[in-house]
Amino acid sequence: MKTPKPKDTAAGRWLSYRSEIKVFDCTIRDGGLMNNHHFEDQIVRAVYDACVAAGVDYMELGYKASRRGIKAGEYGHWKYCLEEDLRRIVGDNPTDLKLSVMADAERCDYREDIPPRKESIVDMIRVATYINQIPTALDMVKDAHDKGYETTVNLMAVSIVPDHELDEGLDMLAGSEAKVIYVVDSFGALYSEQVRYLVRKYLHYCKAAGKEVGVHMHDNQHLAYANTIEGIITGANFLDATMAGLGRGAGNCPMELLVSFLHNPKYDLRPVLECVQRSITPLRSKLLWGYDLPYLLTGMLNQHPRAAIKHKQAELDGAKSDILEFYDAMTEEAE
Numbered sequence: 001m002k003t004p005k006p007k008d009t010a011a012g013r014w015l016s017y018r019s020e021i022k023v024f025d026c027t028i029r030d031g032g033l034m035n036n037h038h039f040e041d042q043i044v045r046a047v048y049d050a051c052v053a054a055g056v057d058y059m060e061l062g063y064k065a066s067r068r069g070i071k072a073g074e075y076g077h078w079k080y081c082l083e084e085d086l087r088r089i090v091g092d093n094p095t096d097l098k099l100s101v102m103a104d105a106e107r108c109d110y111r112e113d114i115p116p117r118k119e120s121i122v123d124m125i126r127v128a129t130y131i132n133q134i135p136t137a138l139d140m141v142k143d144a145h146d147k148g149y150e151t152t153v154n155l156m157a158v159s160i161v162p163d164h165e166l167d168e169g170l171d172m173l174a175g176s177e178a179k180v181i182y183v184v185d186s187f188g189a190l191y192s193e194q195v196r197y198l199v200r201k202y203l204h205y206c207k208a209a210g211k212e213v214g215v216h217m218h219d220n221q222h223l224a225y226a227n228t229i230e231g232i233i234t235g236a237n238f239l240d241a242t243m244a245g246l247g248r249g250a251g252n253c254p255m256e257l258l259v260s261f262l263h264n265p266k267y268d269l270r271p272v273l274e275c276v277q278r279s280i281t282p283l284r285s286k287l288l289w290g291y292d293l294p295y296l297l298t299g300m301l302n303q304h305p306r307a308a309i310k311h312k313q314a315e316l317d318g319a320k321s322d323i324l325e326f327y328d329a330m331t332e333e334a335e
Contacts (some may be wrong), residue, residue: 008012020237022057023267024214026253027280028061028078029102030247034287037062038076043279044089047243050275052095054259056269058124060100061086066109067261080113086121098123102154103140105133110140117148124150127178131161131169145177152180152238155215158198159189159302170205180212180238181205185227188220188299190231199234214238217253220247220299222291224253229261243282244274246287249305250295286292288312301334 027047028039044061051059062078077085093099103110114125116273125144129137141151153173158166173181183198190198195215202213215231217224217240228239241258245251256276259267269282284290294308307330315321 005161008260017269018232019236020212021264022238023189023255023258023262023263024058024060024100024238024240025051025056026060026216026240026252027242027246027255030242030252031287032062032076032078033044033248033288034246036075036216037078039078041089043283046279048090048097050243050271053268053271054255056097056255058098058100060126061088061122063099063103063329064108064113064125066102066107066113070111076324081122083115083120090121093121098150098292100124100126102126103144105129105136105140108140110143114147114149121300122149124152124179126152126154126182128154128156128184130156131165134169134172138172141176141178144170151176152182153178154182154183154184154213154214157186157250158184158303159187159194166201170202172204174209174211175283178211179204180214182214182216182238183231183236184216185218185224187304188218188224188295189300189302190217190227191221191223192227195227195230196234199231199236202229203235210239214240216240218247219250219252219291220295220305220306222296224251225257225261228253228258232264244276246267246280246283249289249309250291250299251289288316294326297327297330301330303330303334 001249025047028044032039048059051083062081064081065079067080076129090099101122103114103125103126123228124235127140129138137153141153144151151178155169181202183202206213213236215228215229215236232239239258241255242252243255245254256269256272258268259272292312294311298308311326
């Protein structure tokens with residue numbers, strides 16, 4: 001059953017879609033940061049089935065991370081995305097859905113851990129990098145490209161990167177083999193005018209090099225959806241979202257909101273709603289993602305959410321939660 005088309009009302013006529021847009025599901029990868037990647041197989045399969053049925057373009061199954069010195073059982077399968085684990089969920093993936101994994105710069109033995117594309121069911125390698133790691137990221141992108149994969153670069157924590165450094169970094173990335181370069185609001189700190197400015201800047205470097213711009217937003221200030229829309233309006237064509245917004249800390253742009261906004265008959269909202277209701281919502285009481293006051297404060301202060309995550313975990317473990325004490329501590333630290 002396809003999502004009904006909007007009625008031809010005055011409001012409906014304002015809504016349109018671009019065929020170039022690609023919807024990218026990050027539920028298992030970003031959500032894995034809330035449970036050390038210990039998703040049960042049926043949850044991963046439910047998200048996969050929903051993405052296939054909904055017409056989503058890409059699904060990210062997790063990370064390719066170094067396995068050196070790891071403690072047995074500390075992380076789940078989706079921290080490493082071994083081929084046998086991937087195939088246990090999706091088989092040979094006889095669908096139009098493309099599969100992706102993410103590799104963090106300086107945290108992946110990419111030459112050994114990422115096999116040639118012909119030996120894998122993965123279609124895309126997404127390289128996540130901080131601005132100072134770009135030389136390593138460039139080598140990772142080239143390695144993945146030469147092995148036959150589509151590639152992106154997700155430039156993290158852009159809200160704290162000085163403008164001149166960002167220009168230098170984008171100039172380097174524009175010369176890489178990456179298909180897409182992402183604006184990543186790692187701290188959930190950006191406002192719409194900043195998203196507009198950054199997407200335009202990225203487009204300046206990307207369009208001349210034949211690349212696309214993507215957006216990956218976090219919801220610390222309840223702006224992930226709005227900022228994703230701003231990215232679309234400004235020209236970003238790769239859009240990250242997660243089922244019910246499941247993701248690190250405050251979470252991400254919710255897939256159900258994004259699909260309903262796009263009004264593209266290619267995408268079907270109903271399988272997304274079913275996945276959220278049956279598979280994702282029951283996880284909320286344990287994983288505690290989503291907008292909350294501690295996440296608001298780290299976003300407002302343009303800081304990594306680790307302090308808010310620690311505060312939420314202490315609350316879950318029975319500690320008294322005092323948001324005023326947290327606010328005072330965070331603002332004193334920021335001064």
